[in-house]
Amino acid sequence: MIKSLVKRFVHAFLLLGVISIIGFGLSKLVPGDEILDYLSIDDPRYSSSANALDQRIAYTKVATKRGLNKPLFYFSIAPGYYPDSLFQIVPESDRLAVTGWIKQSKQKDLSLKLYRNFMEGLTFACPQEKTSQLAEQFCQGIGDMLDQRDLFSVHHSFIRLKNNVSSDTLVTSEYAQLISLYKDDIEALIKPTQGLAARSWLPTFYWHGTNNQYHQWIIGMISLQPLTSLIDGRNAWTKIFEALKWTLLLNGWAFVLAIVFGMGIGMWAATRDGRRIENLVNIFLFALFALPSFWLATLFIYFLSSGEWLTIFPSGGLGAYHSAGNIFTRWGIIMTHLILPVLCLTLGSIAYVSRQMKQSVMHQLIQPYVFSLRTQGVSEKTILRNHVLKNALFPMITLIGGSLPALLSGSLIIEVIFSIPGMGRLLYSSLLARDWPVVFPILMMVATITVVAYILTDLVYKWADPRVKTLGS
C-alpha cells in the first residue's frame, strides 16, 4: 500500500515535470518577440525610433535582467556547423538573422565574426556625439543589414551602404576600413562552399548546465521567490492569491450548492421514478442541462440587471465592498454580487449531478440487499438513508475528484461576463499579454491539483470501498 502510494507520487512528480517542460516549450514557440512588447514600459527612455545601437543596448539590458540571454534548456542538439553560443546574441531578430546566415553559408566562425564586426561598427558610428550625416547613414545601414536573414539581402544592403558612404566626401579612414572588413566577410560568406566534412553535418550535443532559462524559472517558482508580473510590476503570487480568493468563493459556492441540491434532487427523483411530477422535473432538468451558461448569464444580465426589464441584481463586478465599514454589510455587498454568477454556474451542474445521483441510487435500489431489507420490514426511509445512500455515493467521489481542478482554474466565461477578478480572467489576460511570471505558477498549480486529485480520488475510493483493487496494481 505505502509502496504503491510512493510509486504513484513519484509518477505524479514526473508528470508534473513533463507538463512544466511542455508548457515552457509552448511558451517559447509563441511567435513574436516578448521583450519588444515591454521595452517601452521597462525602459522609459526607449523608443522605437532610437538608433540601432541604443535599441540594442536597451534590449540587452532587459533581456539580461530577465535571463533571456541564457540557453533555453539543460542541453541542446544542433547540426555540427552551428556554434554553441548562439543564445548569447540577444535581440531575437539579430539571433534569427545570424542563424539564417549560418544556415545559408554553413560557416559559423565567419558569420559570428561578421556579427561582431557589425556590432563594432554600431558602437563606432551610432553614439549621439557623432552628429554627421555619414555616421547616421552608416549606423542605419548596419541596422538594415542586421535585419536581413538572407545573405544576399545582406549583400544588397551592403552595396547600397557602400555607395552611400563612398559618395560622401568626408569619409574617414575608419569608415573605409570597416567597409572593406564587411566586404571581405560578406563575400566570403556568399561564395558557395565546397562540400562540408560529414562530421559537420552530424548533430552535436551541447551541455549547458543549470544556468538555463527553464532551470531558472522552475527553481524561482519552487523556492517561492517574489516573481514580478510584467504588466504592472506587482508580485505575481499576490496577484494569483487575490484572484484565487474570488474564484474559490465563487466556484466553492457553486460547487457546494450543486452537490447538495443535485444529490437531493437525484435521491428524490430516484424514489419517485416514473411519476408525473418526477417526469416534469426531469424534463425541466434536462433542458437546464443543455442551457449554455454564458447564454444564461447574458439573459440574466439582460432581464434582471440591465434596467431593460427589471433591475434586481447588480450587473457585474464586486461592488464597493471596500468602503463598507461593517463586516456584515461588506459580505452582504459581495454576496449580492455573487448571486447571479453562482446561479449560472450551479444550474447546469445541478442537472448533471442529479442525473448521476439518480442513476446511482436507482442502480442500488435494484440490488438484492435492498430487497432483503424490504422483506425484513425495514422502512423505505431507513433503507434509503442508512443503506442506499452510502453505496450510492461512490460515483460522486469520481465526480467531485474530477471537478477539483475546475474549482481552482476558474470559469473564464462567467468571470468575464460578470467581471469578477478571478483565476480564469487572470490567466486569460496574462496569457494575452504574455505575462509568463503569472501564467506559469497558475499552470503548475492547476496541473498539480489535477494530478493530485487523481491520486486522492483513488485513495478515497479505496477507503470507501475496500473491495477496490490496491493502488497501482
Add this chain to the structure above:
Amino acid sequence: MKRIKTIFRSLSGWSSLFAVRLAWVFLFIIAFLAIFGPLISNEKPYYCKLDGKSYYPLFTKVSESGLSAAHPNHSPVSWRNTNFESVWRAPIPFSHQTIDLKAEAYLSPMDGRSGEKRFQHWLGTDVLGRDVLAGMIRGCRVSLLIGLGSMLIALLIGIPIGSAAAYWGDRNWRITTMQLIYTLLISILIFLLWFTPLSFPVKILLTISFLLGTYFIARKAQPDSRVNISIPLDQIVLSVISIIDGFPGIFLILILVAIIPMKGWVVVMLTIALLRWPSMARYMRAEVFKMRETNYIKAVQIANIPSIQILRKHIIPYAFRPVMVSFIFGVSSAILTESSLSFLGIGLPTEEINWGRLLAQSRHNFDAWWLVVFPGCAIFFTLLSLYTIGNAWQKIQLKIKG
C-alpha cells in the same frame, strides 16, 4: 430493429420517439442550412438580366465591378440598387458579411424602417448593420463543421489509442530484445537523417521507408519467449492523457491558436480535438477493458487470431456503440466550446460571424434583445437536440444489455 422500436415505445419524456424525431428534424434543418447556407442567404442574385444579357452571379464569378465594366451606362452596378430587367434573388438577400447601408446598426426585427419588404431584416441587424439571420445561417456551418470535425478527429485518435491501451494493458505487449534494438537503431537513424543536407521530400520518403522496413522486420522476427520485454502501453497512454488534462484548457487553446499557422476554424477544430481525444480514449478504454474479459474474446484469442484482427473485427465495432453516446455528447460540448471561444473573441478571424460572435455583440448594447435571444436559442436548441439523441441512445443501449 423491431426490438429497438419496442424499446423506443416504452420510453417517455425526452427519450420518447417524438422527442428524438423532433431533435433529428431540428438537426437536419441546421445541417441543411449549413450545407446550402450560401444559396439561402446571399447578396448575389441567382439570376439577373441586364441590357438583355443574362447572368448567374451566384454560380459564376460575376462581380459587381465586372458588371459595371461590361455595362457602363448602369455603372456602378450594385446587386441591391441597380434596376435589373429581371432578377431572382436568394430568399435572404444578404450574406453574412453584407453591411446594409440603408438600414442602421442595431435595427430591431420589429422595426419597419429597413425599406422594402423584400429587404426586411427579419431578425434585426448587428453592430455594423449586418443581417442577423444571415449571420445565424453562417453560424450553422461553423458550429457543425467545428463540432463534428473536431470530434471525428478526436474519435480517430482516441479509439485506437484507448482500445490498444486496454487490450494490451501493461504486460501483454511483448517484444523481443532484438526488436527493441532494431527499433532503437532505426529511430537513431531517422533522427540523424533529419540533420543531413537532403531535400525535405527525400527525407520524408526515407523516413517512411525506414519505418516500413522496421515494420516488416518486426513482423518477420520470431518471438522468443525467454528474452521478452513488455511495454507498459496502458501506463504510457494514461500518462499522456493526464498530461493533457493537467493543462488549463485556455492555456492550450490560446497558445495553439497563436502557434498553428493555419486558417482560423481549422486551428479551433484541431485544438478542440486535442482537448477532447483523451475523454474518448478513456471511454473506449473502459469499454474494451470490460469486453476483454468476456468469454468470446478469450475464445478468439485461443483460436490464435492476430491481436490486431481481434481488435478490429471483434472488439472495436461492439465497444464503439456505447462510446457513440459520449461522441454525441462530445459534439455538443465541442459546439459549446466553439461558441464560448467565439463569444470571447478567440480563434476565428474577426470578420467571421457565428452564434457566439452575435451573442457577444449584445454585451455592448443592452437594447438589442434580438442579439441575445436568437443566437442563444440556436445554440440552446442544437445542444438540446444532441443531448436528446445521446440520452435516448444511452437508454436503448442500457435496455438492450439488461
